[in-house]
Amino acid sequence: MTVRVVDVCEITKPIASPIRNAYIDFTKMTTSLVAVVTDVVRDGKRVVGYGFNSNGRYGQGGLIRERFAPRLKEADPKSLLDASGDNLNPDKVWAAMMSNEKPGGHGERSVAVGTIDMAVWDAVAKIAGKPLFRLLAERHGREANPRVFVYAAGGYYYPGKDLSALRGEMRGYLDRGYNVVKMKIGGAPIAEDRERIEAVLKEIGKDAQLAVDANGRFDLETAIAYAKMLREYPLFWYEEAGDPLDFALQAALAEFYPAAMATGENLFSHQDAKNLIRYGGMRPDRDWLQFDCALSYGLCEYQRTLAVLKTHGWSPSRCIPHGGHQMSLNIAAGLGLGGNESYPDLFQPYGGFPDGVRVENGHITMPDLPGIGFEGKSDLYREMRALTE
Numbered sequence: 001m002t003v004r005v006v007d008v009c010e011i012t013k014p015i016a017s018p019i020r021n022a023y024i025d026f027t028k029m030t031t032s033l034v035a036v037v038t039d040v041v042r043d044g045k046r047v048v049g050y051g052f053n054s055n056g057r058y059g060q061g062g063l064i065r066e067r068f069a070p071r072l073k074e075a076d077p078k079s080l081l082d083a084s085g086d087n088l089n090p091d092k093v094w095a096a097m098m099s100n101e102k103p104g105g106h107g108e109r110s111v112a113v114g115t116i117d118m119a120v121w122d123a124v125a126k127i128a129g130k131p132l133f134r135l136l137a138e139r140h141g142r143e144a145n146p147r148v149f150v151y152a153a154g155g156y157y158y159p160g161k162d163l164s165a166l167r168g169e170m171r172g173y174l175d176r177g178y179n180v181v182k183m184k185i186g187g188a189p190i191a192e193d194r195e196r197i198e199a200v201l202k203e204i205g206k207d208a209q210l211a212v213d214a215n216g217r218f219d220l221e222t223a224i225a226y227a228k229m230l231r232e233y234p235l236f237w238y239e240e241a242g243d244p245l246d247f248a249l250q251a252a253l254a255e256f257y258p259a260a261m262a263t264g265e266n267l268f269s270h271q272d273a274k275n276l277i278r279y280g281g282m283r284p285d286r287d288w289l290q291f292d293c294a295l296s297y298g299l300c301e302y303q304r305t306l307a308v309l310k311t312h313g314w315s316p317s318r319c320i321p322h323g324g325h326q327m328s329l330n331i332a333a334g335l336g337l338g339g340n341e342s343y344p345d346l347f348q349p350y351g352g353f354p355d356g357v358r359v360e361n362g363h364i365t366m367p368d369l370p371g372i373g374f375e376g377k378s379d380l381y382r383e384m385r386a387l388t389e
């Protein structure tokens with residue numbers, strides 16, 4: 001048998017909502033939905049892999065159509081195969097996409113490549129006839145653990161949203177089985193954010209923990225002022241205080257914030273991750289890393305990031321990716337990450353879990369679906385199928 005990539009399709013879709021974090025609103029947010037069509041037939045149908053990018057960066061149609069999809073389609077099909085010749089080798093596909101690309105400049109293309117890479121891994125696991133998390137665990141000589149920690153991200157600034165609406169939102173997450181919730185900070189004056197935090201803590205009581213996310217808004221002085229306020233509360237983490245590339249700020253913050261910090265969703269390569277670990281003052285015994293493969297060159301690159309972490313004494317269990325997609329759920333279950341983000345009420349149908357999967361005690365259990373498992377989420381799969389029909 002051999003495998004050919006016969007087409008790579010892209011469509012840019014809205015994932016808009018009337019919400020705001022400390023930096024941006026999401027009223028014009030989009031995502032690229034991609035299908036990698038192969039000539040392999042399973043159960044009478046062509047194997048198609050699907051992918052999309054996470055919220056926060058916009059759709060990548062231009063780059064995908066002009067550079068990355070043509071390179072994949074023009075590559076010698078044999079050059080993309082694994083040693084058996086029966087499946088694609090994702091690293092060879094990745095290298096083909098990245099031919100004629102200079103190093104650096106990750107933010108320009110890491111989302112486009114990450115989106116196609118998701119579809120390639122989906123196809124590879126489907127061709128192998130396995131859930132991606134089981135394929136990954138096998139390749140890394142590990143035991144898969146289908147039970148994955150998930151937390152509920154929300155707590156955005158909405159027009160007209162008052163404290164009781166914020167409390168109601170958080171109560172809703174607890175009712176759905178979550179025991180860690182996250183809210184935005186830095187989009188209001190510090191005194192107002194303190195009131196919002198206290199209101200949420202009062203609502204969730206001992207049933208859950210609260211993480212807060214400043215989305216990179218603060219300068220050093222403000223980040224420290226917030227650290228002094230936040231350390232009065234038993235928070236799960238203090239996320240992205242300053243600019244994602246201001247490693248000196250992050251390191252200085254550690255002096256003022258002894259509890260857990262989190263960052264990394266806006267770092268786009270294993271080189272960026274290495275710099276964060278070298279210079280950002282992040283502590284492997286308590287802090288969290290949020291690199292999101294769908295924004296940062298995909299799972300081929302994420303494996304290189306995990307290798308960097310290992311060299312520096314970090315366990316994969318300190319990683320809880322940004323983005324709330326099933327791809328990272330598979331990586332978590334297959335490679336032992338600490339869990340995954342989820343947005344119970346936002347960015348649908350792209351986020352969330354296959355139909356019928358419930359959150360219990362802050363965890364979900366991965367069903368055994370081939371590939372990433374998109375076929376098990378009917379609203380999402382409907383959009384995906386429409387791309388190739």
Ligand SMILES: O=C([O-])CC(=O)C(=O)O
Binds near residue numbers: 055153322323
């Ligand atoms: O609001 C956003 O840009 C999303 C985000 O930071 C998160 O989920 O951590």
Ligand SMILES: [Mg+2]
Binds near residue numbers: 213215239240265322
């Ligand atoms: Mg964040």
